[in-house]
Amino acid sequence: MSGIFQRISMIFRAKTDKALDKLEDPRQTLDYSYQRQLELLQKVRRGVADVATSRKRIELQANQLNTQADKLTNQAQKALEVGREDLAREALTRRSGIHQQLSDLQVQHAQLQAEEEKLTRASQRLQAKVDAFRTKKETIKATYSAAEAQTRINEAFSGISEEMGDVGLAIQRAEDKTAQMQARAGAIDELLASGALDDPTGTAKDDITLELEQLASTSDVENELARMKASLGAGPSAAAQAIEGQQPPAEAQQPPPQAAQQPSLDAQSPPEYQAPPSQGQEAPPAQPQGDLR
Amino acid sequence: MIVRILNEGQWHLTDDAVRGLNSFDDAVEQAVTTGDQDQLTRALHTLLDRIRTTGTRLPDEELEDSDLILPAADSTLEDVRQLLSESEEGLIPG
Numbered sequence: 001m002s003g004i005f006q007r008i009s010m011i012f013r014a015k016t017d018k019a020l021d022k023l024e025d026p027r028q029t030l031d032y033s034y035q036r037q038l039e040l041l042q043k044v045r046r047g048v049a050d051v052a053t054s055r056k057r058i059e060l061q062a063n064q065l066n067t068q069a070d071k072l073t074n075q076a077q078k079a080l081e082v083g084r085e086d087l088a089r090e091a092l093t094r095r096s097g098i099h100q101q102l103s104d105l106q107v108q109h110a111q112l113q114a115e116e117e118k119l120t121r122a123s124q125r126l127q128a129k130v131d132a133f134r135t136k137k138e139t140i141k142a143t144y145s146a147a148e149a150q151t152r153i154n155e156a157f158s159g160i161s162e163e164m165g166d167v168g169l170a171i172q173r174a175e176d177k178t179a180q181m182q183a184r185a186g187a188i189d190e191l192l193a194s195g196a197l198d199d200p201t202g203t204a205k206d207d208i209t210l211e212l213e214q215l216a217s218t219s220d221v222e223n224e225l226a227r228m229k230a231s232l233g234a235g236p237s238a239a240a241q242a243i244e245g246q247q248p249p250a251e252a253q254q255p256p257p258q259a260a261q262q263p264s265l266d267a268q269s270p271p272e273y274q275a276p277p278s279q280g281q282e283a284p285p286a287q288p289q290g291d292l293r
Numbered sequence: 294m295i296v297r298i299l300n301e302g303q304w305h306l307t308d309d310a311v312r313g314l315n316s317f318d319d320a321v322e323q324a325v326t327t328g329d330q331d332q333l334t335r336a337l338h339t340l341l342d343r344i345r346t347t348g349t350r351l352p353d354e355e356l357e358d359s360d361l362i363l364p365a366a367d368s369t370l371e372d373v374r375q376l377l378s379e380s381e382e383g384l385i386p387g
Binding site for chain 2: 124132136159160162163166
């Protein structure tokens with residue numbers, strides 16, 4: 001068997017020779033090499049931790065996106081309830097964008113998990129090899145006579161340096177993968193921060209929420225108004241008249257929520273306003289509000 | 294003969310088993326030369342599966358030099374090319 005694989009096998013041979021040339025006394029080489037092995041083992045463990053951190057971060061983001069998707073579903077429902085199909089459509093469009101992100105994250109999550117498993121196995125293997133090397137190193141040192149030891153050192157050395165090379169490659173690979181994912185995770189964080197993807201903690205409100213809240217609060221204003229009119233004895237007919245005279249206002253013309261503090265008879269009616277109950281005694285059922293997030 | 298599969302460990306193969314692998318080696322080499330990722334993945338998968346089934350796994354605590362080193366099953370063309378270029382310089386830690 002020649003060709004490609006023979007060439008790849010050369011990698012580790014060259015390493016071993018280099019390491020063996022480094023020091024005069026082979027026993028020193030052994031100790032030096034053992035130190036390097038422990039360092040590498042440390043590095044592998046750090047690598048495993050890094051990958052695990054990235055994986056957890058992706059899980060966290062997936063959770064956030066899930067919350068976000070649920071929230072948008074609720075919003076779409078609410079928007080439909082108040083007859084705003086356009087808002088509902090917008091919410092659902094955004095949700096499908098989020099689903100796209102989610103499936104991307106799932107792929108990444110699976111990749112990271114695979115890398116993590118590989119590194120864990122590599123670390124266990126390296127640990128076993130390092131232990132074996134330590135035992136061998138001590139026997140070689142104990143029975144040291146230059147000529148005899150040299151062959152055994154060479155054997156032990158090429159065995160372990162090959163393993164280190166292999167594990168070294170595995171870490172490098174995992175580091176590359178993780179760096180990629182971290183860049184991506186950073187991008188998603190940025191999107192969340194900029195509001196392009198909504199912050200599920202709800203500290204900032206997106207425009208759909210704002211508009212729905214506005215709708216809810218204007219209808220509350222109207223309900224309150226109707227109730228007041230009724231109790232003032234203005235009568236439902238007057239209120240109905242006032243309402244019939246109104247055209248459904250464009251979104252921009254809707255009174256802001258603050259208007260609730262100073263209702264006036266001139267206040268514009270929201271489109272979803274219903275005629276007050278003919279009895280005029282009870283306030284109409286309050287519209288849901290404030291909990292849309 | 295001892296064969297290492299990168300990222301997996303070492304396998305011990307009989308000479309007969311090794312002889313049966315030659316054709317797969319050619320397939321991999323060809324995939325690398327033509328730059329065909331699909332073919333490379335397929336060739337590596339068949340090759341490595343064959344090694345895993347015909348060989349016996351070497352215990353982790355054994356320090357043995359491999360006679361052959363094979364790329365991991367999910368290696369990309371880039372990975373394999375890099376391995377080949379590194380083999381001329383030898384830059385792996387250790």
